[in-house]
Amino acid sequence: MSEGTMQRADQRDDRAQQGPRGRRARRLSRALVCAAAVPAVLITAACSSDSDDAKDQGGKGASAQQTSGASGRPSASASPTVQAAKYRKLPDACAVVTKKTLSDLAPKAKSGKKGGSDDPSSRASCAWSSLDNNGVKGSQFRWLNVSLLRFDSDTARGSGEAQAHTYYGGQVKDGQSVDGAKAVKVVPLSGTGDEASAVRYDLKKKEGLFKQQTLVARVENVVVTVDYNGAGLAGEKTPDADGLTKDAQRALKDAVAAVSSANGAGSPSSSPSPSSSASSSAPSSKGASASPSKKASPSKSAAKKD
Incomplete structure (x- = not known):
């Protein structure tokens, strides 16, 4: 048996030894990795969504405050005035x-x-x-x-x-x-x-x-x-x-x-x-x-x- 044949045989032996159980273990490992990655994506998306909501609410709040401030601000009081006197001088x-x-x-x-x-x-x-x-x-x-x-x-x-x-x-x-x-x-x-x-x-x-x-x-x-x-x-x-x-x-x-x-x-x-x-x-x-x-x-x- 040639050396190449022996190497391929060894590889087959390894796969054989692992068998279906080994394949299931590898699939489970990949699933766990993916499962671990999904929450991170969801958390990132959730955080991004909360942040956007907060920004929207903050913007609306600031806008409301500005509107309230504009409408609630008392107008500047007019300077006191008095009717001008009609006669400005006296005769001799x-x-x-x-x-x-x-x-x-x-x-x-x-x-x-x-x-x-x-x-x-x-x-x-x-x-x-x-x-x-x-x-x-x-x-x-x-x-x-x-x-x-x-x-x-x-x-x-x-x-x-x-x-x-x-x-x-x-x-x-x-x-x-x-x-x-x-x-x-x-x-x-x-x-x-x-x-x-x-x-x-x-x-x-x-x-x-x-x-x-x-x-x-x-x-x-x-x-x-x-x-x-x-x-x-x-x-x-x-x-x-x-x-x-x-x-x-x-x-x-x-x-x-x-x-x-x-x-x-x-x-x-x-x-x-x-x-x-x-x-x-x-x-x-x-x-x-x-x-x-x-x-x-x-x-x-x-x-x-x-």
């Missing part, structure tokens, strides 16, 4: 009363005396003093003062119109609380500005009995105050309070119209009569830029003319 206080009105109310006045002001565009005043001296027959004294106060709109204090309304109420109240005032009476006025009132009272001085009229009107963001008083001196007859009120109202209307004209507007429209109780108006505003100049004392003016 000594020119607000017409010559005709002035000649009737203060016939002996030569010229008006302008009040001091650090800002004429916001505060102005003018006064006229008239003494019709008839010697031993007595004299008639008249004193007229017009004050103008304008308010600018401010985010802290409010609109100029609102501030003017508050100041108007304070002026009406102040007119009722003058020391020594007797027979105080508040009369609502119509047809002058947005709101207007007259405060009337008697004031006894050593020179005589003075009939005082304080008329206050608001036109938009400006307050006009007219003080007008009259007295019969040295035995002269005391003037009629009703007549003085009518005369003072002429001056008030002139001044209101002058404010409107100075700002390029026509005559302001008449408004309904103010509340019958002017004393219920709001107190004066602390936010006002400055109080008008103090009124001159009627008695002092009369004494100087004497």
Whole structure:
């Protein structure tokens, strides 16, 4: 037997020795290897699937959060605003009363005396003093003062119109609380500005009995105050309070119209009569830029003319 034949025989012997059992063992071994490989593939696929799901859920969550954040974010609040004041300047206080009105109310006045002001565009005043001296027959004294106060709109204090309304109420109240005032009476006025009132009272001085009229009107963001008083001196007859009120109202209307004209507007429209109780108006505003100049004392003016 040749050597090759012997080698092939040996190989056959080996296969024979292994027989079917050996073949089954090899097949089982390959099956186990494959079985071991399958879970790894499944695990890899499962992990990949979980990761993708997590990514999808994470993306959806992030998208939801972004959407929620966009819709839930409060909008930026607008800057506080206030309505602009209508009137930006004041007229010359000594020119607000017409010559005709002035000649009737203060016939002996030569010229008006302008009040001091650090800002004429916001505060102005003018006064006229008239003494019709008839010697031993007595004299008639008249004193007229017009004050103008304008308010600018401010985010802290409010609109100029609102501030003017508050100041108007304070002026009406102040007119009722003058020391020594007797027979105080508040009369609502119509047809002058947005709101207007007259405060009337008697004031006894050593020179005589003075009939005082304080008329206050608001036109938009400006307050006009007219003080007008009259007295019969040295035995002269005391003037009629009703007549003085009518005369003072002429001056008030002139001044209101002058404010409107100075700002390029026509005559302001008449408004309904103010509340019958002017004393219920709001107190004066602390936010006002400055109080008008103090009124001159009627008695002092009369004494100087004497």
